[in-house]
Amino acid sequence: MVAAMGLWRRVKMPRPNCTLQRLRLLMPCVCIFALVVPIVFFNYRTITYFLRPIWDTPPKPFQIIPHYYAEGMPMSQLCKIHGWTQRETPRRVFDAVIFSNEVDILEIRMRELMPFVTKFLIMESNATFTGHRKPLFFKENQSRYEFAQSKLQHFFLPSRPHNPNEDPFINEHHQRQAMERSLVLAGMKDGDLLITADVDEIPSAHTIRLLQNCDGYPAIMHLQLRNYIYSFEFLVDHSSWRSSVQIFNKDIQYKHVRKTDHLLADAGWHCSFCFRHIRDFVFKMQAYSHADRVRYSSFLIPERIQGIICRGSDIFDMLPEEFTFKELIGKMGAIARSFSGVFLPQNLLENAESFKFLLPGNCIREAT
Numbered sequence: 453m454v455a456a457m458g459l460w461r462r463v464k465m466p467r468p469n470c471t472l473q474r475l476r477l478l479m480p481c482v483c484i485f486a487l488v489v490p491i492v493f494f495n496y497r498t499i500t501y502f503l504r505p506i507w508d509t510p511p512k513p514f515q516i517i518p519h520y521y522a523e524g525m526p527m528s529q530l531c532k533i534h535g536w537t538q539r540e541t542p543r544r545v546f547d548a549v550i551f552s553n554e555v556d557i558l559e560i561r562m563r564e565l566m567p568f569v570t571k572f573l574i575m576e577s578n579a580t581f582t583g584h585r586k587p588l589f590f591k592e593n594q595s596r597y598e599f600a601q602s603k604l605q606h607f608f609l610p611s612r613p614h615n616p617n618e619d620p621f622i623n624e625h626h627q628r629q630a631m632e633r634s635l636v637l638a639g640m641k642d643g644d645l646l647i648t649a650d651v652d653e654i655p656s657a658h659t660i661r662l663l664q665n666c667d668g669y670p671a672i673m674h675l676q677l678r679n680y681i682y683s684f685e686f687l688v689d690h691s692s693w694r695s696s697v698q699i700f701n702k703d704i705q706y707k708h709v710r711k712t713d714h715l716l717a718d719a720g721w722h723c724s725f726c727f728r729h730i731r732d733f734v735f736k737m738q739a740y741s742h743a744d745r746v747r748y749s750s751f752l753i754p755e756r757i758q759g760i761i762c763r764g765s766d767i768f769d770m771l772p773e774e775f776t777f778k779e780l781i782g783k784m785g786a787i788a789r790s791f792s793g794v795f796l797p798q799n800l801l802e803n804a805e806s807f808k809f810l811l812p813g814n815c816i817r818e819a820t
């Protein structure tokens with residue numbers, strides 16, 4: 453009998469099968485657990501971002517135009533090495549930005565580009581993209597930009613009626629269209645070079661000098677910028693691409709989207725959230741087109757923001773936008789600190805005392 457039972461057991465329920473069966477029963481539980489835990493501990497958006505490599509397709513890769521530069525090289529040789537030819541008279545250059553509250557970065561931008569720019573066009577509205585009333589920070593701080601007075605044209609754009617549930621991109625679009633109309637008012641003519649960028653996307657001086665003095669490059673090129681966050685201490689990657697340069701014609705569009713496959717390599721800096729005061733971070737977080745990223749009011753607490761600036765972590769607690777798991781996982785967590793202050797805007801280093809907060813090792817911000 454005992455022997456028979458043993459046999460029965462051996463025949464009926466061999467061990468491996470038993471484990472398999474249990475696993476099969478457990479499987480749904482494991483799946484539910486695997487789904488519920490992230491939903492409880494993270495949130496819908498985090499999961500969506502984490503799964504981006506599955507649901508999203510990466511944009512078409514750019515055709516990157518190699519970019520060469522060394523100090524002191526003659527322009528003829530610089531044009532030639534790019535396969536371009538040197539112009540007899542330099543192109544006129546117009547730098548057009550929509551300004552919100554980036555007073556320090558704007559000063560660095562204007563000092564960097566000052567020698568090569570014909571006109572700085574600065575559009576400012578009395579409402580943010582999210583429709584909140586906004587002081588005219590540029591006007592109020594105008595004395596800081598006196599050095600560029602002769603080249604400056606400031607446009608005031610009155611706010612449009614705003615519905616509280618409206619997508620902030622509608623206001624952004626409205627401001628971009630107004631800028632488009634201002635280009636001709638500012639005297640732009642066929643053949644002039646237009647820089648289309650956010651205030652914090654700064655082409656390097658030598659890049660603009662090159663484009664102003666050479667012929668033969670595509671009529672529209674995006675600029676690849678070194679991507680920093682909070683200051684030049686945190687280099688995120690080299691993949692900022694939204695800014696562009698375009699040769700002016702009457703159909704030109706002032707848009708901040710992909711316009712062409714051409715991307716000029718290593719053409720400057722993009723310093724996001726590079727503010728002097730914690731209050732400027734709070735303002736920007738609520739003002740810009742991605743203000744819906746402020747999911748909890750606790751995100752705006754100054755101590756939290758200060759901690760994040762010093763750690764180099766994400767101010768909205770979000771995962772990076774990446775299209776492969778390898779890159780996504782590689783970029784999760786805080787950004788590595790950089791100790792390099794080589795190849796930064798020259799006027800930033802010349803005025804290092806007053807722009808200290810932008811340099812490595814100075815993450816503490818002014819509280820008020």
Ligand SMILES: *[C@@H]1O[C@H](CO)[C@@H](O)[C@H](O)[C@H]1NC(C)=O
Nearest residue numbers: 578579583584585586610611
């Ligand atoms: C902006 O300015 C215009 C005219 O100067 C005014 O009519 C409008 O109410 C202002 N908008 C806000 C949000 O204060």
Ligand SMILES: *[C@@H]1O[C@H](CO)[C@@H](O)[C@H](O)[C@H]1NC(C)=O
Nearest residue numbers: 553554555589590592593732
């Ligand atoms: C200058 O602009 C900043 C915004 O970045 C603002 O907080 C400050 O009040 C302005 N300064 C003056 C003197 O208006």
